[in-house]
Amino acid sequence: MDKSDKSARHIRQGVFTLVELLLVVAILGILATVAIMNVGGMSDEAREKATRTSIGAIEQAARMFEIRTGKYPDSIDQLTQPLGDRPALLDKKAMNDQWGNPFTFKKTSNFIEIRSAGKDGAMNTQDDILNVEE
Template sequence: MSKFRRRLNKEEGFTLVELLIVVAILGILIALAVPRMSGISDSARDRAIEANKRTLVSAATMWYAQNPGGSDTWTETSGGWGDFLQEYPTGPGGVSYQVEIKADGSITVTTS
């Protein structure tokens, strides 16, 4: 038991140099991780916008199926989408969408 106590008493903490090396390594790892994280959020934003566009195209396709040969333009405030969407999508960061349905059945969704 006395050998164990002597060993414990001889133990020392980390030196300042060792702690600085650990802090430097952590700083490098964080510097590498932050740009990747910002890319992930940009990618998620783009995917959310594309998903909203697909939702609007699906709703506009249903509208056109009930109104063949008709044309319409939808925005969040226009109200023409009420029977086909529970709620008009709003994109991340306040992106708004405009849907244009032409008489030939082509559908265009633009963002602003």
């Protein structure tokens, strides 16, 4: 057996045929479709849980801001700005809920209200998600 036969056989062993590659892509497509369909039913519930977690993170960042500055932030935007030589407490990506709507931030003398418009995207409706009880 000469060198060209050995190298040709070695190349063939390490290369997928077009049919094998198409089969793998088709299987991955089927698996992705099944996964999306299964997750789709729980999507709103998962988004609500993730939004509640984000609200909790914003609330914690506001408390840390108060510890560092002696007062609560006037707006949610202050949490995305560096505090002196310290990095920002929140990433700007955390400014929106899981439906892409911006959080609202209302400071009163007693508490900070952080609100998501929820699934419908409209504020002050039944599906709003808050950090405080109304």
